[in-house]
Every structure is written in structure tokens, then in C-alpha cells.
Amino acid sequence: MISNSVPSLLLTGFEPFGGENLNPSWEIARELDGELVEGLRVKAWQLPCVFGAALRSLDQALAAHSPLLVLSLGQASGRCDLSLERVAINVDDARIPDNAGAQPVDEPVLATGPAAYFSTLPIKAMVAGLRAAGIPASVSQTAGTFVCNHVFYGLQHRLAGSPVRSGFMHIPLLPQQAARFPGQPSLPLSTLVEGTRLALSLALRTREDVREQGGTIA
Numbered sequence: 001m002i003s004n005s006v007p008s009l010l011l012t013g014f015e016p017f018g019g020e021n022l023n024p025s026w027e028i029a030r031e032l033d034g035e036l037v038e039g040l041r042v043k044a045w046q047l048p049c050v051f052g053a054a055l056r057s058l059d060q061a062l063a064a065h066s067p068l069l070v071l072s073l074g075q076a077s078g079r080c081d082l083s084l085e086r087v088a089i090n091v092d093d094a095r096i097p098d099n100a101g102a103q104p105v106d107e108p109v110l111a112t113g114p115a116a117y118f119s120t121l122p123i124k125a126m127v128a129g130l131r132a133a134g135i136p137a138s139v140s141q142t143a144g145t146f147v148c149n150h151v152f153y154g155l156q157h158r159l160a161g162s163p164v165r166s167g168f169m170h171i172p173l174l175p176q177q178a179a180r181f182p183g184q185p186s187l188p189l190s191t192l193v194e195g196t197r198l199a200l201s202l203a204l205r206t207r208e209d210v211r212e213q214g215g216t217i218a
Helices: 024-032 053-065 123-132 147-159 189-205
Strands: 008-014 040-047 069-075 082-085 087-089 116-118 137-140 165-171
Touching (some): 008 024, 008 053, 008 189, 024 040, 024 069, 024 165, 024 189, 040 053, 053 147, 069 147, 069 189, 082 123, 123 137, 147 165, 165 189
Parallel strands (some): 008 040, 008 069, 069 165, 082 137
Antiparallel strands (some): 082 165
């Protein structure tokens, strides 16, 4: 029996979207659900790929588990590594409709919110640790403007000023997804699970981020 007294960390993933029949972010979260990482129990939670509804579901997850750390995962085609997001912006601007058919354009995530929030995770230390373990990883300067950024911004707003650290990591496609699009990068689920497990461990073990190059020219 799993004890409910063990403190938890929340790992969210999304349902499939855009015509896909799976989403690697949820496949990872489901694989890690119930594991112990640095003394915390992983609690997986699937979010709908729907503006607004995703944040209501996130609120339910936060209330249900009172986590000490939160990492949200999202699928990003075209990415070739585990991408630790630096900043969430207060913009919903959807290139495609969400799973409920909504397609907001130039709308704020939160009308009264600030322009942006930064991740409170030690993203550069996490990237360094992942690379040292042979897992492709990088700091990303944009989480896009679709439901991933919507959730990232909403998460950081909800936890602003609290001791609970949180952030977002984008995940590349799985090989079976990428096979439909020649040249599209992908990583196997085993590598994604291993990398996410290590990312969580690094986030929990690292109190101060490292100071090293992680920016881009353009």
C-alpha cells in the first residue's frame, strides 16, 4: 500500500491533441506515477488540451496533492531534446484549435496578470545534469503561445510567492509519432522517462541554480 503521508511532487502531462492518438508528456507522467524521487511521491495528473479547462484541472491537482514541487510536461514537435522552459508569457495565440475547438488570438492568459513569469526551477543545473548523463537537454526561451504556455503561466501565477518551486519542460515526439513526418526529431519513451526522472531529482537536490551560458543569439 502506498502511504498518503509521503510528501508529493506533481507531474502533469497533456491528453493527445492535433489529431494524435497519444501525447508523450502523459506517457512519461503515467510511467513515473507513484515512484519515489528524493523522498517525494510522484503524482501524475493529465490535463486537457483546452484553454481554461486545463487551468481548472491544474487547480484540482494542486488542491488534491499539495505538492512540494511541480513540473508540467508538454509535447513540442520539432524539438530534439528535453527543453527546460525559462519564461511563460501572458498571451494565448493559438495556431490551431484546442481540443474544444477554441482558437484565441492575442488574448491574455490572465487579464490582470503581469507580462511574464520565470520558472522557479534550477533550469541550468537541470540541463547540465541531464547532459552529463548523456540525455539531450537545453534551456528554451519560449514555451510558445498554445496550451502549454497557458498552463505554464497559470502554474507560475498560482504559486507566485509560495515556497513551492515549479516550471515546465517540453518533450519531443516519440518515434512512432515522428515516423509520419520524415525528418522530424524524436526520442524513445525510455529515454524521456529516464530524463524526466533525473530532471525531477536534480530539481529537488539543487537549491541554487548554476551560472553558465544558456542563452541564444536569436
